Amino acid sequence: MLQLFEFIGRNRNFILFVLLEVFSFWLLVNNNNYWSVEYFNTANTLSAKSLELSNAAREYTNLRNVNAALAEENRRLNELITRLQQQKPANAPVGYQADSAFANRYKFVTIAKVIENSTHRADNYLTIDKGYADGIKEGMGVVSATGVVGKVKICNKNFSVITSILHSQFMVSTKLLRSGDQGTAKWENNTTPSLIQLKDISRYTTIMKGDTAVTSDQNVVFPPGIAVGIVKSFRVAPDQAFFDIDLKLSTDFSKISYVYLVENKLLEQQQSLQESLTPKRK
């Protein structure tokens, strides 16, 4: 017996080593053992907290990529939503079936970054970092994550200039979502870049502050249902048949950074057909 104790005493470190090795292999082999499930894993409060911290730091350096990925995802989702809405419009009578070419006419071509932007002139333009090399054409609609932005005016290989809706000549066919009345939004007072005027809404409809205005179905540039703004104030002159409505723009032009380019693939067909009527009218 004494010899045994002496042996253990002499070789205690070797025995400890063997025990620890056997224990760690045992932990490894039953990898669902109580210890690893209960304590020693990344769900443990201390390790989870520290990993969270280091991840937060790493995430911050990665934000640029995340933004780009999200913008791309939004482009895809926007295109899908527009197509689904066009296939089955909410207010269509039973039995209306949209032609597939018509339903698919809006294509979200690409995402671009705004590199130059003005808001305080009478006619404002934005410059974006993509041109016809990325599929952009003149006349395409431009929307942001929050609402309408404008229309492509000119483009070269790598850059495009966009006519912002803060432009004295730019008109957007707009409808009020609650009442369904259609009018034309136009930037007329030329001073406040957060307000746009909505015309041609009959004074005999009821409108309320806070009504949402979106692009109407009669638009050729923008897909229907893109936010334009919300009603901020309205008044009616005694001798007028229409309201004067101020909309608060849903796009904040001072903060705009990423925009989506929308192409209406049937635009030319529609316009050439409509233009063919013009000579007859003369």
Added chain:
Amino acid sequence: MNPTEIIRTVVRWLVYVLLHIFVARHLVLFDYAFCFIYVGAILFLPIEINLTALLFIGFFTGVIIDTFDNTLGLHTSASVLIAYLRPIIIKYQLGQKLTEGRLQLSIKELGFPTFLSYILMLISIHHMVLFLVEAGSLRLFPYTFLKIVCSLVFTTMTIILTRLFSR
């Protein structure tokens, strides 16, 4: 050992473990070279430390690393092994230098060739055990072997780098 040395030892251990958890764990070169810089936490403990303490330190270092990798037992077995082999290798490699008095395991005191052979020996044992145990069999041996060699080079380089910056 005076208090300053104890604090320095503890801080050095902590720096290696934290470096591994927050930085080196994510460093993978060409899908083959991994960096297990925490080996340094065991390699550079003072020479005169007693073997029982060394084994326990190795064990807990391994458990902490495993906690963050969700591989309880894997790093633990490899670090306990190098903790056990460390005094043997020190005796074998630094035999005559040890008799000259107290020695620190630094590049300056050992000289670069001795230092390199000391860390290479232990790191290669560690990596061999680690990757073979992780693979679980010899079936993919060429692949595992390539991983061992690449990681050995990578870990050794980073550990030498950290030693150049520390005292």
